[in-house]
Amino acid sequence: MRRLRFYLAIMLGKLAGSMSRLFGRGKGAVLPGTVAGFLMPDLLSLLSGMVEKDVFVVTGTNGKTTVNRMICECLEREGEQVVCNRTGANLPAGVLSAFVEAAGFTGRLTADYACLEVDELAAEEILGQMKPDVVILTNIFRDQLDRSGEVDRTLERLEGALRLVKNAKVIYNGDDCLLRRIAIRCENPQAAYGIEETFCGEAFQSGNREGSFCWFCGSRLEYRRIQYGQLGDYRCPGCGFGRPEPRYTASDIRRLENWYSFALNGRPVLARTCSPYEVYNTLAAYSALRESQAPMGHFREGVAGFDYGNRREPVFLIGDSRVQLHLAKNPVGFQQKLALLAQDPEPKDLVFQINDEVPDGRDVSWLWDVEFERLLGTEVKTVVVTGSRRYDMEVRLKYENIPCLVSEELLKPIRELLRTGTGNLYVIVNYSGLYRTGRLLSKLRRTEKGEWRN
């Protein structure tokens, strides 16, 4: 009976995925898991148990999708078979979908590894059913406070999740004092990674830092080095709490045109990105692979050929214009994007799309945690704000003396800027607008005879 149920769950789950793709209703990233999980609630535990070697789980606020994909692609380069939720569907149904889709119709799963990004707040539920070998914690920043309540709640939830998998190795960003706290409070075997030099420009930092005061004794943490957000080299003068000695490090970090060059535990790599936070992401993936003793013979090529934009943050050439789409869903992420834009010396136009749908968070107070004043003097010519909370964004910019145009829809102002703008357009959106806007830009490229590039 249980066997029958198992086959049925997988079969109907897979069928639901195919139907969903066939009828173009989404990418089928969630439906298979929803259907299969409904029919067999412990399916995730069964399927993940069939993975031959290691199961990786990546969680944290920013960088989950990138780190997870990088681990997956590096393993695939070594000829391994990997289950992966690469589109970023990281709630329980999305994670289960990855397994259901990877299984055969007979319910057999042949996989060497599994790489799964997991939503921080859903980690408890997911790790209750799946026993990962390696858990990677990227960073914790304020994000979707209407879901989590406050940052400390997110930490507690992650600690709760780790208590369910005490044998899993925890690989964490030791430059993040919040993750250091989690590591100290959990019993798992663990290793930290960190960056040994200051490498981000001042533009990437912001005034707001999480956890400025020691979690254990309440003293103000002292920083010897700060990268961005609260990441850096911290120490508590009161109780000795501080940055751990990292087992994995990035050093000699250099920015070259559109590349970053750096060394991971002394071994040089090249990454095709302009964003300093990708150094952290690359280091996280490296640490996880090393710690799992996975084959890494082609790791360097893997990094050099990696698409950091994941096609969801592409660069389009539309007519004569260069159009970049960027995701910015929380203050630290947003500040990073603005810094990136400030590094570009060319005149530019800017479209902000701010929505408040459920995946974005229903509240936009956090826009005031972003230092938009850093846009002043960066050759920004025209700013357009759109999205359901465009008026909030208009007010936010007004209070930095940055004039903007408000538009109810997205297509018209983009068309207008393509015709009359600087030819260098940045479109910055929060989560719910990402895929829709990407599709819209692709369509524009086709109709305006541009070419796609990344």
Add this chain to the structure above:
Amino acid sequence: MKWKLTIGCLYPELLNLYGDRGNVRCLEKRLLWRGMEAETVSFYAGECLDLSGVDILLLGGGSDREQAIAGRYLLENRKAIVRYVEENGVLLAVCGGYQLLGNDYRTEKGTLEGLRLLDIHTEWRPKRLTGNVILKSPLASSPVVGFENHGGRTFIKGARPFGRVIKGFGNTGDSGYEGVLYKNVIGTYLHGPLLSKNPELGDRLIGQALKQKYGAGVRLPPLSDEAEYRANRYMAVR
């Protein structure tokens, strides 16, 4: 004479969870746009609190843990804050800061002592009250809009509320009222930040502070608040 106000920001490293620096920005710009001067002074934990030069004091919100740390430092300076408020100093306290104005905050883990400026208190409940809020407040002719996210329920007893809840939870979820008013103090759960979409309130704080500093007869030239009211109306009518 050029008018100038000093905005005091209490413990920004601890009480800054929710765009709280936005309220500072709103006050600064609304002064500057009127040709007045604005200076912002941040007070950091551990410093002795000298409020003698402060015209508007802001107390933001933090996580329960950070609020507890901030509370300890505030209590060390209780006298200075009580004197400031009793001498009609202007104070805006939001969320955690609002809770700290009262006698105490009883959480699951223990009781956090408050400043006892007002005879109100807060009790923690597991279900957080989260969502958009619309209030009718005696301080504003337009609806007051904002966002609340709090585990505490604040019981204001006989004190004057900041507003009547049109939409949202407010102080306790069932009292029908939000926030508290006392002398020149506003205590409220509303983020948004509060002053960004409710420009009348920002001007009210500025007006009170100017009156305190320069005496009656200071008139605030009007500003064009079209953008602010577009944002306000969008939240109020949707």
